[in-house]
Amino acid sequence: MGEAPAVLTVRGLSVRFLMPGGREVAAVNDVSFDLAPGECLALVGESGCGKSVLASALLGLLPANARTRGTAHLRRPAPTPDAADDGVELLAASEETLTRRVRGRLAGLVPQSPAAHLTPVRSVRSQLEETVRELTGTPRAALRAAAEAAAARAAFPADHLDRYPHQLSGGLAQRATTALALVADAPLLIADEPTTGLDRDLVDRTVGELRRHADAGHALLVITHDLAAAERIADRVAVMYAGRLVEVAPAQDFFGTAGPRHPYAHGLLEALPERSFTPIPGLPPELDALPAGCAFADRCHLATDRCATSPTLSDGVACHHAPERADA
Numbered sequence: 319m320g321e322a323p324a325v326l327t328v329r330g331l332s333v334r335f336l337m338p339g340g341r342e343v344a345a346v347n348d349v350s351f352d353l354a355p356g357e358c359l360a361l362v363g364e365s366g367c368g369k370s371v372l373a374s375a376l377l378g379l380l381p382a383n384a385r386t387r388g389t390a391h392l393r394r395p396a397p398t399p400d401a402a403d404d405g406v407e408l409l410a411a412s413e414e415t416l417t418r419r420v421r422g423r424l425a426g427l428v429p430q431s432p433a434a435h436l437t438p439v440r441s442v443r444s445q446l447e448e449t450v451r452e453l454t455g456t457p458r459a460a461l462r463a464a465a466e467a468a469a470a471r472a473a474f475p476a477d478h479l480d481r482y483p484h485q486l487s488g489g490l491a492q493r494a495t496t497a498l499a500l501v502a503d504a505p506l507l508i509a510d511e512p513t514t515g516l517d518r519d520l521v522d523r524t525v526g527e528l529r530r531h532a533d534a535g536h537a538l539l540v541i542t543h544d545l546a547a548a549e550r551i552a553d554r555v556a557v558m559y560a561g562r563l564v565e566v567a568p569a570q571d572f573f574g575t576a577g578p579r580h581p582y583a584h585g586l587l588e589a590l591p592e593r594s595f596t597p598i599p600g601l602p603p604e605l606d607a608l609p610a611g612c613a614f615a616d617r618c619h620l621a622t623d624r625c626a627t628s629p630t631l632s633d634g635v636a637c638h639h640a641p642e643r644a645d646a
């Protein structure tokens with residue numbers, strides 16, 4: 319983490335879904351992390367490990383059968399310490415606070431399914447103009463130019479602004495939702511799978527834009543299973559497995575010579591075609607029947623009797639058998 323006070327401070331965040339018959343799905347388990355202004359944290363892990371549920375919890379977008387625990391504090395970085403505002407406790411915030419202060423204003427979201435987030439019966443221009451008016455109070459006469467400027471920030475082409483969502487390719491729909499997410503210059507941007515389904519050129523442009531956004535002082539949480547994209551954007555990597563963070567490491571160490579320390583994180587990297595292309599054997603546990611100990615033990619070549627007790631995240635890794643950091 320950088321030296322500036324965190325924009326987002328998450329402590330002990332857990333999410334359970336209450337299912338029919340009393341079953342409980344433990345989608346996020348005791349997650350804690352900080353995110354500083356200008357920092358990009360990539361949250362990585364296999365499909366279904368809880369990444370999107372975590373993002374939805376932060377923005378108050380969980381369905382009614384969800385129960386959250388823990389705290390998640392979001393605040394605007396202050397130009398001076400005495401100008402600091404108290405920010406918002408996201409998990410305790412009312413729907414009104416989330417709508418009026420948080421979504422779009424303090425936290426922008428580039429959603430996982432852009433097309434589903436755009437209103438199908440309105441052109442991109444009209445959706446951008448409305449969002450600009452609501453979030454920035456721009457007067458009507460200046461709306462057109464402000465919406466065009468917002469589109470340009472996300473490299474959405476001006477000559478496509480009058481199109482409707484069904485007339486956009488996946489890449490352009492993603493640019494439109496990115497433009498909407500950037501309108502209010504929120505201090506936190508959450509991008510959920512921003513590169514999924516894009517061709518190589520668009521992946522490059524998206525990665526570049528997101529990195530520039532962080533470099534301009536915004537805190538950026540990128541949720542992705544694209545490790546190559548994570549390597550290019552992130553300052554730090556947080557690896558999630560069965561709803562828990564199992565490793566949080568500087569990206570340089572994680573992708574560099576030091577490498578990951580958790581056996582699951584190691585396996586994720588080694589599964590890449592440009593590495594040894596060896597998949598991790600087995601499957602993750604069901605989230606409604608998590609073992610009492612380490613959730614990865616069943617798939618882990620290092621597992622011993624000690625793994626019957628759950629390791630906590632300490633010094634950046636949650637594993638009884640993780641190697642010490644070389645510089646520790």
Ligand SMILES: Nc1ncnc2c1ncn2[C@@H]1O[C@H](COP(=O)(O)OP(=O)(O)OP(=O)(O)O)[C@@H](O)[C@H]1O
Pocket residue numbers: 335343345363364365366367368369370371372381383543605
């Ligand atoms: N409304 C819900 N009710 C019950 N379980 C849910 C609900 N929403 C999500 N889950 C479960 O929570 C778990 C985590 O889902 P999540 O979408 O966060 O995974 P993810 O890591 O983002 O994966 P992906 O990359 O596929 O989106 C999954 O097992 C999912 O089935």
